[in-house]
Amino acid sequence: MQTQALPGFRDFYPADLALRTHIFQTWRSVAARYGFEEYDGPPLEPLDLYTAKSGDEIVGQLYNFTDKGDRQVALRPEMTPTLARMVAAQAGKLRKPIRWFSIPQLFRYERQQRGRLREHFQLNCDLIGEAGPLGDAELIALAIDVLRAFGLGPGDVRVRLSDRRVLSKLLQHRGVPPSGMSRAYEIIDKIERLRKEQIDELSSRPDVFAPATVSDLVDISRIRGWDHLESELAHSSELSKSGGHLKETYESLSAMGLAEFVDVDLTIVRGLAYYTGVVFEVFDARRTLRAICGGGRYDDLLDAVGGVQLPAAGFGMGDVVLGELLREKGQIPPGGASIDVFMAYITREDLPHVLTLAHQLRDAAVRVEYALTPQAVGKQLKLADSRNVRFAVVVGPDERARDEILIKDLRSGSQESIPMNSLANTIKARMNG
RNA sequence: GUGGUUGUAGCUCAAUUGGUUAGAGCGCCGGACUGUGGCUCCGGAGGUUGCGGGUUCAAUCCCCGUCAGCCACCCCA
Structure with missing residues (x-):
């Protein structure tokens, strides 16, 4: 008998589930503010939904098996392919732009x-049928507002914003040929995690992106902030034009008052091959944790x-x-009481009255517990x-003789006798008070 | 999948160079308090020292394996 959950899987004890519920509620309420509708799909999908897009090597990262109908299947590692299928199937009848979100459990x-x-829940928000920069800004704003709703500010979380079209043009401008582009992306993506020796080692040998050099890549990776990027793009009108979409995205966020969360930073590339434009990730400001959030534009995927x-x-x-970040920042809401009233009794003869009164309260939507064993x-x-x-109600022979019960406020310690038949009204009145 | 590192009570941690019966705080249960919670005091339960093997008169301690956690890779949700 196994005494633990499988590695990478979680047991949600009530306190854990309370946090999960808090996260889900916040996700749902902020997504709703942006007019997003919730959908879901199957947790189990045909394996080729993932291999077709990412190649066979992804199988090593999937929970996959052959089902009893001899189908190759996998637990979903991400939601986007499912979403793309669902939207494509009904693309003709759905009003654009489509604003949908989901909270799937994903497996890897x-x-x-x-x-x-090996398992987690992920808020997925997608905006389909809109190519303009305001769509990108809308999604990034949604992500930021979710984090704000958790009590996190620009000192806690940072959005790192890039655009693959801009990066591509800049690399091209420095001499990277089309054949060396993906290798250059790869290095830009990890450049800040490389040690100096590793960079020197890369520089010492010719690479597929020649005539551009490693130091060209280092230069590009050091661009920080929209103003800095804009001055780099000023070198040519073609470069400048490539930045138009990112500029509008950034300026829109600025008009929403959210620019203080955003750092333009071209080292955000993201591994997924299907991104085509703006890409972004959100990190904790101290950068001690993994990315909290990531996304971008994928204009060709539905096709x-x-x-x-x-x-x-x-x-x-x-x-x-x-x-983890909420825990670090002390933004975990304290667990509230699970019940409103505890009913105590003195003798066994009091018990039937407790049962009657407790049930009346429960019918009135008051949360009630009493001892199941006389104590x-x-x-x-x-x-x-x-x-x-908050409240204890004591039923005992003395009170019953006067047709009363004792109600005690456990916060203040004060108590008083009240008529038995007024219990529900009294409790409801005091709960609001 | 590769490399490194850690593993003692429910939790946080102790335990002389390998040496009697592995301890403490918190938590949990009970009592003081048989019609009144919190506070205090007292008591109790709870451990195959992750698991398996080896070395030794003797292993929580040393060695090997394995499992699990953490870190770095790989990879990225």
Whole structure:
């Protein structure tokens, strides 16, 4: 008998599930502010939904198997292919732009590390049928507002914003040939994680992006902020034109008052091959955790998956790293009481009255608990206290003789006798008070 | 998948160079307090020292394997 969940999988005890619920509620409420509608798809998909796009090597990272109908299947590692299929199937009847979000549980067969499990939940927001920069800005603003709703500010989280079209033009301008572009992307992507020796080593041998050099790549990777980038783009009108979309995206965010969260930074490339334009990631400001959120524009994917030409952009935000950051920042809401009233009784003869009254309260939507095994009153109140409950009601022979019960406010310690038949009204009145 | 590192009670951590019965705080349970919670005091339960093997008179400690966590790769949700 296994005593632990599988590696990379989580048990959600009530306190853990409370945090998860808090995260999901916040996600849903902010997505709703932007007019996004929730959808879902199957957690199990045909394997080739993923291999067609990413190649066979992705299989090593998937939970895949052959089902009893001899189908090659996989637990979904991401939502975008499912979304692309769903949208493509009904592209003709859906009003554009489509604003959809989902909170899928995703799976990945990889060695786990902190912030990276084999299973997680991810908020996915996608905007389909809009090619303009305002669409990108809308998504980035949504991501930022989600984090703001969790109590995080620009000192806590940073959006790093790039555009592959701009990066591509800059690389081209420095002499990178089309054949060396993906290698150059790869190096830009990891350049700030490389040690100096590794950079020197790269520089010492000719690479496929010649005549551009490693120091060209280093220069580009050091561009920080829109103003800096804009001055780099001023070298040619073609370069300048390539930055138009990113400029409008940035300026839109600025007009929303969100520019203080955003750093233009071309080292954000993102591994997924299907991104075609603006890409962004969100990190904790101290950069001690993995990316909290990532996304971008993927204008060709729906065509590739479903033969429908629709521009699209989206992002994903996982619950694991976000949860760690919230814990670090003390933004985990305290657990509230699970019940409103604890009913205690003195003798067995009092019990039927407790059952009657408790049920009346429950019918009135009051959360009630009582001892299921007769115990000393002190113990019953001790249990009530550990439940963090507001009111205790004591039913005993003395009170019953007068047709009353005792109601005690466990916060203040004050108590009084009230008529038995007024319990529900009294509780409801005091709960609001 | 590769390399490194860690593993003692539910949690956080102790335990002389390998040496009797592996301890403490918090938490949990019980009592003081048989019609009143929190505070205090007292008591109790809880460990195959991750697991398996080896060295030794003797292993929590040294060695090997394995599992799990963490870190760096690979890869990226």
